[in-house]
Each structure stands twice: as C-alpha cells, then as structure tokens.
Amino acid sequence: MYDDNAIDIIREVINIGIGEAANSLSSLVNTQVVIKTPDVHIMNVEEAHTYIRKEVTSLGVYISQNFRELINGKTVLFYTKDCCISLLNAIYGKSLKTSTLTETGIATLNEIGNIIMGSCMSQISDMVEGKISFDLPEVTVEISENYFTNLLKELVSLDKAVVVKNEMRIKETDIHGYFFILMSFEDFNKVIETLRKKMK
Amino acid sequence: MTERINPAAIGEILTEGLSRGLIVIDKDYRILLWNRWMEKHSGIKESEMLGQNIFEKYPEIRERNKESYLKQCIENKRNFILSPLIHHYLIPLDIVKNNETMRMLQYVKIHPFPISGETIGAVIIVKDLTEQIFYEKEISRLTRILRGIRNVNQLITRVESEDRLMNGVCEIMVKDMGYKLSWIGRIEEGSFDVIQTAWAGFENEIFPDVRWDDSEYGQGLIGKAIKTGKTHFSNRVQTDPVFKPWRDFILKTDLQSSCALPLEVDGQIIGTLNLHSAEKEVFHGEEIELLEEVASDISFGIKTIRDRNIRREAEEQLRHSQKMEAVGLLAGGIAHDFNNILAIIIGYAEVMKMFDVPPDNPMHGKLEAILSASYRAKELVGQILTFCHKTKEQREPLQLSIVVKEALKFLRASLPATIEVKQYIEKNLGAILADPGQMHQVMMNLCTNAAHAMKEKGGILHVELREAEIDDETARRIQVPKPGTYLKLSVKDSGCGMGRETIKKIFDPYFTTKQVGEGTGLGLSVVHGIVKACKGTILVHSEPGKGSVFEVFLPAIEKKTEESASENSDPIPRGSESILFVDDEQGILTFGQTVLSFLGYEVIVTMNSLEALELFRREPNRFDLVITDQTMPKMTGDELARELMRIRHDIPIILCTGFTEKITAAVAESMGIRAFVIKPLNTRKIAQIIREVLDSEN
Numbered sequence: 001m002y003d004d005n006a007i008d009i010i011r012e013v014i015n016i017g018i019g020e021a022a023n024s025l026s027s028l029v030n031t032q033v034v035i036k037t038p039d040v041h042i043m044n045v046e047e048a049h050t051y052i053r054k055e056v057t058s059l060g061v062y063i064s065q066n067f068r069e070l071i072n073g074k075t076v077l078f079y080t081k082d083c084c085i086s087l088l089n090a091i092y093g094k095s096l097k098t099s100t101l102t103e104t105g106i107a108t109l110n111e112i113g114n115i116i117m118g119s120c121m122s123q124i125s126d127m128v129e130g131k132i133s134f135d136l137p138e139v140t141v142e143i144s145e146n147y148f149t150n151l152l153k154e155l156v157s158l159d160k161a162v163v164v165k166n167e168m169r170i171k172e173t174d175i176h177g178y179f180f181i182l183m184s185f186e187d188f189n190k191v192i193e194t195l196r197k198k199m200k
Numbered sequence: 201m202t203e204r205i206n207p208a209a210i211g212e213i214l215t216e217g218l219s220r221g222l223i224v225i226d227k228d229y230r231i232l233l234w235n236r237w238m239e240k241h242s243g244i245k246e247s248e249m250l251g252q253n254i255f256e257k258y259p260e261i262r263e264r265n266k267e268s269y270l271k272q273c274i275e276n277k278r279n280f281i282l283s284p285l286i287h288h289y290l291i292p293l294d295i296v297k298n299n300e301t302m303r304m305l306q307y308v309k310i311h312p313f314p315i316s317g318e319t320i321g322a323v324i325i326v327k328d329l330t331e332q333i334f335y336e337k338e339i340s341r342l343t344r345i346l347r348g349i350r351n352v353n354q355l356i357t358r359v360e361s362e363d364r365l366m367n368g369v370c371e372i373m374v375k376d377m378g379y380k381l382s383w384i385g386r387i388e389e390g391s392f393d394v395i396q397t398a399w400a401g402f403e404n405e406i407f408p409d410v411r412w413d414d415s416e417y418g419q420g421l422i423g424k425a426i427k428t429g430k431t432h433f434s435n436r437v438q439t440d441p442v443f444k445p446w447r448d449f450i451l452k453t454d455l456q457s458s459c460a461l462p463l464e465v466d467g468q469i470i471g472t473l474n475l476h477s478a479e480k481e482v483f484h485g486e487e488i489e490l491l492e493e494v495a496s497d498i499s500f501g502i503k504t505i506r507d508r509n510i511r512r513e514a515e516e517q518l519r520h521s522q523k524m525e526a527v528g529l530l531a532g533g534i535a536h537d538f539n540n541i542l543a544i545i546i547g548y549a550e551v552m553k554m555f556d557v558p559p560d561n562p563m564h565g566k567l568e569a570i571l572s573a574s575y576r577a578k579e580l581v582g583q584i585l586t587f588c589h590k591t592k593e594q595r596e597p598l599q600l601s602i603v604v605k606e607a608l609k610f611l612r613a614s615l616p617a618t619i620e621v622k623q624y625i626e627k628n629l630g631a632i633l634a635d636p637g638q639m640h641q642v643m644m645n646l647c648t649n650a651a652h653a654m655k656e657k658g659g660i661l662h663v664e665l666r667e668a669e670i671d672d673e674t675a676r677r678i679q680v681p682k683p684g685t686y687l688k689l690s691v692k693d694s695g696c697g698m699g700r701e702t703i704k705k706i707f708d709p710y711f712t713t714k715q716v717g718e719g720t721g722l723g724l725s726v727v728h729g730i731v732k733a734c735k736g737t738i739l740v741h742s743e744p745g746k747g748s749v750f751e752v753f754l755p756a757i758e759k760k761t762e763e764s765a766s767e768n769s770d771p772i773p774r775g776s777e778s779i780l781f782v783d784d785e786q787g788i789l790t791f792g793q794t795v796l797s798f799l800g801y802e803v804i805v806t807m808n809s810l811e812a813l814e815l816f817r818r819e820p821n822r823f824d825l826v827i828t829d830q831t832m833p834k835m836t837g838d839e840l841a842r843e844l845m846r847i848r849h850d851i852p853i854i855l856c857t858g859f860t861e862k863i864t865a866a867v868a869e870s871m872g873i874r875a876f877v878i879k880p881l882n883t884r885k886i887a888q889i890i891r892e893v894l895d896s897e898n
Contacts, residue, residue, distance in 0.1 A: 028286055092285060099343070102336045104285055104329060107307045111281040118278065136279040136309055 009195045011040040013127055014164050014179070017120030022168065024115050029091045031171055038179075039165040045182055048161045049149050052178060055165070056080055061101065062148060063113030065137040067121055070130030071191060073158055073183030075117045076151070081141070083175050084109060090173040106139045113137045120164075120179065128194040152182075160188040221291070221306075221326030224313060227274055229254050232321065241293045241304065241328070260292045273310045273322045282308040284329045295330055305330045341378075345490050348377035352494055356501035365501050366398035369494075373475060374400040380455060380478045384463070385410060385422060386471035394422055394471070407474070408449055416445050425460035425472045431492055433459035433483040437476075457482040461495035465503045473498060535581045536831055539879045542581070544787045546574045550883040551795060554772065580606070595734070597631040597757060600639060600687055604665050607643035611661075615651050618658025625665045630756030632687055638730045645723040646691040646750050653695025653748060662692040668753065680737045680753055689752040698742040706740065727752075772884050773891035777824035778802040782812040782840065783856075784832040792827070799887055809835035813843050820848040825894060830857035841873055852893045 015038060022033040043051060061084045063077040079087065081101065088105045101109075114137050125132040140147055164179040183191075215222055216236045224233035234249040254270070255262050261270075266287065269280045282290055284305040293304040307327040312319045355368045366384045373382035383399035383406070392413035396406055411418040412426040420442050421432040434440045435457045437450050443458075457477040462469050473495050477483075483491075553567040604625060612621050632639075650661050668688040675683040698706070707728040731738045734754050742748035779801045781792045789805050796803045804823070806812045809832045816823065826844060830837035841853045854875040855868050868876035874893045877886070 102332075104283075104333050104336055107281070107329070108283040108285055111283040111286060114279065114281045133277050133312075134279060136281060136311065 006192050006196070007040050007042060009192070010042070010162055011038060011164075013123055013195065014038055014040060014120055014162075017123035018116065018164075018166055018179075020123065021116040021119035024119065025112065025170075028115075029170075031091075034169040036167040036169075038167075041163040041165075043161050043163060045152055045155060045158050045161050048163065048180060048182070049152055051163060052078060052148060053145070055178065058082070059142040059145065060084075060148075061109065061139065061141050062151070063109060063117070063137045063139050064151065065113070065117050066135045067132050070125070070128065070132050071183055071187040073181065073187060074155060075121060076180040076182065077113045077117055077137075078148070078178040078180065079175070083177065086173050087112070087170065087175045090170040090175070101141055106141070110137055110139050113139065116179070120181075124181075124191065127198055128191060155182055157184055158182045159185040162188075221324075221328075223254070223291070223324040223326070224321060225254050225270070225274075225324070226321040227319075229270065229274075231257070238291075238326070242291070258291060261290065266290055269310055270322055270324075273312050274319060277312040277314070277319050279312070280308075280310040282306070282310070284333060290324065291326060302330070304328050305333050342486065342490070344377050345487060348372050349490060349494050349497070351376055353497055356497060356504070359501070360505070362502055362505050363398070365498070365505065367400070369473070369498055370398050370400035373473075378477075379475045381407075381453070381474075381476040383407060383474050384471060385474060387412060387426060387469070392418065394426070397471070401476075402453065408446065420446070421458055421460040422472050422474060425462045426469050429462050429464065429469055431459065431461050431488060431495075433457070433488065435481045435483055454478055456480045459483045459488070459491065461491055463495055463499045463502070465499050465506070470499075470502070538581055539578070540785045540788050542574055542578055543879045544791050546571060546578070546882055547791045547795060549574065551798065554883065555798065595633050595635050598634045598636055598639060599629070600632050600634070600689070600754070601625050601629055601665055603636060603639045604643055604663065604689065607640055607647065608663060611644075611647050611651075615661070616655075616658070619651055619654055620658075620660045622660060622662045623664070624662075626667060629665065629667055629687060630685060632734065632754045633757050634734050634754065635730075638734075642727050642730055642752065643689075643691075645727045646689075646752075649723060650691055650693035650695065650748070650750075653693050653697075656696070659694035659747070660692075662690070664688075664690040664692075666690075667756065670753070678737050678739060678753060680755070681735050682755075685756040686736070686753045687756050689754070690749060691752075692747065692749040694747040697744045697746045697748055698740075699744050703740055703742060707738075772799065772887045774800040774887070775891060775894060776800050776802070777894055778804070778822060779890070780812060780816065780823045780826045781805045781828075782809055782826070782832070782837075783807065783829040784809075785829070788829070795883055795886070796890075799890075801890075809833075809837070809840045813840060816844055816851075817847055820851070823851065825852050825854065825890065827854045827856065827890075830855055838868070838871065838873075841871060845872055852896075854889060854893060 015035075018035050018038060022035045026033045041051070056078070058080050060078055060080045062079075065075050067073055067075065084101060084105070085099060088101075088108060091108065117137065118134060121132055121134065140151075142148065160183055162181040164181075166177050166179060168175045168177070215233070219237065221238045221241065222233060222235040223231060223238060226232055231249045231252050231254055234244070234246040238249075239245055249257065255267060261267055266282070269282065269290075272278050273280055284307050287306075287308070289303055289306040290308045291306070293306075294301050295304050305328070307329050309325045311323045311325070313321040313323045351372045352369055355365065355372065359365045359368060370382040370384060373379050379401065381399070381401035383401075384397055385394035386397045387394060392411045392415075394410040394412060396410075399406065409417050410420065410422050412423040417423070421434060424430075424432045434442070437443045437455055437458050438447075443450055453476075455476045456479055459475045459482075461473045461475075463471050463473060473491075475483075475491070549567050549570045553564060553571065557563045557567060604623075608621060608623055615621065647661060647663070653659075654661070666688050668686045670678070670680060670683050670686050672683050675681075680686070706724050708725060728738055731752055731754065736752060736754040738753075739751045740748065741751075779796055781789065781796065781803055782805075783789045783792065784807050786807065789807055793803045793805045804815065806815065809828070812826075812828070813835070816826070826841075828837040828840055832840075835843075837855050837857070841855060844851050844853060849872075852874045853872075854877060855873045856877050856879055865876040874896070875889050877889060
C-alpha cells in the first residue's frame, strides 16, 4: 500500500524540514549543525513502541507536540538521556558541562524540540498547502519504560506512524534521534496523495 | 457546590497568583495585560504599561533580534519557546544582589492569542530561572573540580616520576576541571626565577618572566604565594594592578581569573600550581578550599616519589653490596684453595732452592723466578681478598703502588681503545696507613670518572704516584692536618673539563652530570670521605675543554721495599720433636711431611680432623706440637684445637689458614693457640715459628 515511492516522498519532505531546523539551530547556537539523510519507516502506531524498544534499550527523553486543523495528530521526538546530555553539552560548551538533566536543560530541550518538530511539520504544511497549527511541546524524562507505551495508548484515534531515524552532528558530537509523526489513517492518506500529486 | 465555576474568576486568580510574568499584546504589539509579577520585577505599574508598544518600551528586544518571535507568533499563529541558556531573556529585567546588577535569566513561552478563531495578539509567559541556573552552574563546577581531584589522586598512585606527575596534573586541570591554562613553576636555591616545569592549555605560549623577589615581576600572585606559603588569587586579572608586567599576555590570551597555590615538601616551598580561567569570579570560597586540597595532594605525591627514589637507590646499593659480599665469599673460597696450591709451589721451590740446587746451578735462577712469581701471586690473592672481604675499614700499612698498579691493569683491560693509559710510579715509595679495599675504590672511582669525561672523543688517562714533601704553608693551603712526607696520587684526563659551578658541587652526594643510569653521583663523595678519613686531602684542577686533574695527598708512614725473594743467611732452624700435622689437602699434607721430616722432626700426618682428635686422645703425650689447618670438613681447626686442649691443656698448637674472617690472630691467641699463620708461608718462616713455639714451651 505504501510503496517505496511514498516513503521517498515523505523522506524528501522530512529531509527539507530537518534541514531547515538545522539551519535555525545553527544560527541560534552559533555553531555548525550538520544532518545526515534520515531513515524513514511507515508503521502502525501500535508497532511504534516495539520498534523504539528494539532500537533503544535505555530510558529516554521524549518531546511531544499536538498539531491540528488540516490534519490532526501528534509529533514525538525521542532521544536517549545520554544523547540529550551530549546535545546540551555541545550547545553549552565548557561553561555549563552537565551530566544530568536539570530544569534548565529540559527548558532548552523543549525549545530545540519545538524548532525541529515545528520545521518538519511546517514543511509538510507548506507542501500540502494547508494550515497546521501546533501546541507548545512537552518534555517527558522517562523513569519507566511504560511512559512511551502510555503515551501511545492515549492516541486511540491515531493509526499511522511515520518514523524518522535521524542523525545530527553538532561540534563533533553525533546526536541520534527518532521523530514520530502520528495521525489517523485518513489524514495520512490525505497527506500522501497530496504530496504525490505535488511531486508529479 | 452546584454553580459552574466562573472561568473568568479562575483566570483572575491565576493571572495574579502564579509566580510567572504574564504579558498580553495585541496585533500592533501594544500591551493589553501586565500582571502583578511583571509589576514587581520591572518596577513599572500596569497602568503605566497599558497601551504602550512593547518594542518602544523595551527597544532591546529589537536590538537583540527577538522581535521576530513575537511577529511570527501573531502573523503565523506559531508558538515559541525561548530557553534561558540560549536566549538569556526576552524582557530585560534586572536583579540586584550584593550591590551587583545582573539580568534575569528567563524561560519564555509565546502563544498566539486567539478569539473566535482569529489571532488578536500574543500571550507571553515569563519564568525566572536565574537562581536555578546559578546553582546548576555551581554544582557543575564543583562536580568538575571533584572529578579533577579524584583524577589527580589516581595519578599520584600510578605515576613514577615528578615530571610525569606535574605534567599529568596540568592536563587534568585543563581537560577535566575546565581551566584555560595550568602550569607549575619551581624555584631553585640561589635564584629568584620561577622556572616553568610543566604546563597545559597553551601549546606555545608560556607565562613570561615570573619571579619571587621584590622586583615588579616578583609582586604577582606567584611571588606572594612563594614568599608567604599561602594561596593568592585574583578574579579580575585584566584590571588588577599586580598583573601590570604581564598585561599584554593576559589580554592576548583573554584570561580573567588566576590563582597561585604553593607546593610544600618537607616544610619547604618548592614552587606553585598556577591556574588561569577565561571566566571572571571563578576563584571563591569552596573552590579555593578544594584546590588547596589538590595542591596538598600534589605536594604529598612529590614527596612520595622522592622517598621512593631514595629507597630504591638504597636498595640498589644494598643489592650491590650484597653482590660484592657474594663475590667476596666466592673469592674467599677460591683464594683458600689457591693459597693451598701456592703453598705447595712455594714450599717445594724453596726446599729445592735451599737444599737441593746449589747457587751456581742454572736451575737456581729459575727457582728464584718461580718463587718471585709465586710471592707475587700470594700478594695478589691477598689484595683481592682484602678488597672483597673487608666490610669494616681496616687500616694497615699499605704499599699504595701495588694498589695503583693492580687497578691500572684492570682498567687497561676494560677501557675502550680510544683511551690511552699512561702511568708513572716512583720507586721506593713509603707506605700509607689505609684500608686496601678503600684505596682500590679511590683509584677506580677517579679513573672511571676520568674515562667518562673522555668517552665521546677518547684521550689520555695519566696516573702518577710520587712522594711529596709538604711544608707548613702548603699544608695550610691544601688543608692537610700537618706537614710532612705525603704520597701524591694524580689522575689526569684530557676530557671535557668542568666549570667552576660544577667543581663546587662534585663532592656533594648524589650530584652528577651523567645521564640517568650512568651513575649515582656518589663516586667522588666516597673518594672524598675515604681520603679525609686517612687524614689526607683531594684537590681538583679543571677548565672546560681542557680536561681535569685530581690530586690525592695521603700521609706516608715508612718506606718499605717490595717483598723480594732475597735470602736470609741464617741457618734454618731444625728439631727432632714429634709433630702432629693435620690438613685436608693432600698436596699440603705431603709437602708438610716432606719439609718437616727434612727439618728433622718426627711427623704424623692425617687429612681428617676427627682422626687427628682420636690419635691425640689415644696418646696425648706422644706429640710435642700440633700444626693444623683451619678450614676442614666436620671439625674446623679452632674446634680441633679446643678439643685437644681439653685433653691436654698445655699442648702447643699452630693454626694455619688461607684467609678467614672468622678467626683472627687475636682470637686465636685468646683461645690459647700459640701461633696463627697465614698460608702460604715460606719454609724458613714456618721453621722459625715451629722452633719459637717449641722453645717457648721448653
């Protein structure tokens, strides 16, 4: 149903979105941010938890954000705790080298999540030429693996997940993250069809 | 409660009661709401703010490029988060603390403000995170310092040398503790310079011209730390007047704060650990205390390494002396056997020369040559044993020429071909009162030093031994106790020579100009000690590039010619008494029986000390004299003597020995032994001793 072509389309749009996000981050933190071509999968929402637990064996941090209007759903940006700390240290430099996630660190992750997820969804929004608005994101630091499962359980009306495995390089630090775009089956088809037409 | 909750009332409570700043602006960026929190922190009442354009009220928002967030929020209905460590603040609000003013660090959320689906403005929520960030920074810094302390302590337990310790510490200070520059400066006796011995942080730049005297360059933190033994620091080095001599360096490297921590070992300041940071206000209370602990640990580490090295050197010396003792034991064993062999050669040659071969026979000269060589061999064995065995100094009349010649023979064989050895030894020199082993050591130390000075290019080692008459004036000048006749030993080389400063230190223990592993620095100090103990003196003349001369003056006691095989014209004493002769060496036994029989004595021989004891027990009155070797299996000569004297207390006993530390003439005499002789003896000598003992008995 979702052939390679559909995946390629999504990948290209996400790539542009993440590229925009990297540019925004670069100018914000005054340091070069480089991204690699993301790895895109499409799966059902209930498969997303199994997927992430296979990929990541330690507890993580996720930043979630609701979106609405043209399409409705949720985006989730997932990093391991170590990656979050590496990301923050790469941004702060030596002045505030940290080994734990403090309130200040969470505030910064919130902003970074807002930038990345906002850029990607804005790109989709521009491509489908429809309005999508977003709530402010929320940061959750896992102390139990159930957190992510519970989050997905809340999303009863959402069927499809676009899963993007992405890698950024900030000041010689590699940051591996997982970006989930969760929406209903209908909304997902709407996006794919619109994008296919656009690409033609 | 059945009434619906009034959202407006809740809104009112939340607006004024939340500990957050709340600002609402319209599409034209005019302020519609300025809550109580904003009033409290800005000092501006809501009534003064309502209707004002936020960018005109706070132009800094535009100047700092934060305007776009408000515009995009209103125009594109986007939410924004401005985190404090990236943006610092949106609304410039001041916090005053301890008479210092700083900007509030803010966590800001910007929401579009919709009414009936249309965005009419934006809501700005401001949270103050200043204290939070301050404490997080403190914790982060203290964590770094503690990690650094842990790493320094781990380094101290692992490291083997002072250099590695100091360089390792500086690396930790920069990499783990985040300082921009770290270096260790050491001080040396006789100088006010602070020498930079280890550093990290800058590859090429080094902190210039630091001293600890009263000059301008000695008035900085480091100079004060060395003079007072206390930590000194400054958190604003770019404006602090004490840093004036180094202002250019500080500005070029953008240093802001500095600290100098003294390093103390065994109650003496040896230098400082110096830290420099690119941040202001770094060195305070708790951080200083922790850094002082680090400095104390480093000082302890240096002391531990030094003690360890001293212990290692002592262990090495002990191993060396144990090795020498083992060599001595081996030499003793060999010498004992060798002396027995010599005794046979000398004995038979003497008998032949005295009784069998007339003086005009050509064989006579050959026998003289054999005896001369044998006496020489006997002297050599004696010298080797003296050197190897005597752990206690035993000064005795000594022909220094023999020691010098023997040492030179050894050196010729061991020095490289590029070094030529020349000698001049005056004839008929007087003896000196000295320990032969120590004199050998003096010769070896002086000559090996001379050879080392010539190892690069080769040269000539010139050794001279002469007599010198020292008058009062010369005695005072060269610092010998009294005038008189001295032996002057000169050791001259054509090597690299020494400067004045080096000459002043060459007799100091552990001072050396050699590389690690080439010498301990003890050689000349030992020579100096030996010469002084012999009431002599040692002088040095040297110039760089012109070689060195060492002159040793030792007081002479008497002239003595070398032992020669000259004959004594008196007849050899003889007798007819009965002698029991005991020796475990068959050759000695046969020789003894032959010679003693020749001299007229009745001789009963046995190789076994137990058999000798049994013989004597059976017929104690049969024997007039017992001659026994000392070193025998099952029962030594002294033990046999004791047993014989138990049987017959007045039996005269002569004890013969090759060489042994265990028994001396004094000990033998105290036991009642009548004579104690060291092999090999010549026939005349043994005949005289036998006659003396027997005659004294009669």
